[in-house]
Amino acid sequence: MARYVARVPLRWTDQDSFHHVNHARAVTLLEEARIGLLFDEASAAGVTGFAAGVVVAGLEVDYRRQIPYRSHALRVCMWVHQVRAASFLIDYELHDGPDESDAVAVGARTRMALFDLAAQRPRRITAEERAFLDRWGEA
Numbered sequence: 001m002a003r004y005v006a007r008v009p010l011r012w013t014d015q016d017s018f019h020h021v022n023h024a025r026a027v028t029l030l031e032e033a034r035i036g037l038l039f040d041e042a043s044a045a046g047v048t049g050f051a052a053g054v055v056v057a058g059l060e061v062d063y064r065r066q067i068p069y070r071s072h073a074l075r076v077c078m079w080v081h082q083v084r085a086a087s088f089l090i091d092y093e094l095h096d097g098p099d100e101s102d103a104v105a106v107g108a109r110t111r112m113a114l115f116d117l118a119a120q121r122p123r124r125i126t127a128e129e130r131a132f133l134d135r136w137g138e139a
Contacts (some may be wrong), residue, residue, distance in 0.1 A: 058111035
């Protein structure tokens with residue numbers, strides 16, 4: 001399976017009073033990684049529909065261990081699956097170390113829905129969007 005890997009920098013405000021990454025801020029860090037995939041990477045591939053409207057329809061987060069605040073970026077690995085007519089899932093593994101051997105600190109999943117902002121309703125995934133998502137999907 002192909003995985004998209006994003007490096008997400010930590011900010012001073014991401015930590016809690018115990019000098020760990022705050023649980024709610026972890027969700028924001030996952031969002032920043034997702035933007036890298038669905039907006040930046042997709043746009044670079046000529047796929048612009050996600051930037052026109054995609055919303056989080058569901059979220060699951062499994063905090064496996066605390067992430068101590070450090071000055072280096074976190075590594076977020078993502079892959080796509082269950083691509084349907086108007087939605088898909090993204091799974092995430094957030095690591096606080098620099099390489100593949102580091103343990104997963106946070107596992108998560110978002111159910112994403114394509115959305116027509118003007119009509120205020122879900123829309124179907126286009127063939128070009130499906131092809132892009134398949135690139136990052138399960139083998």
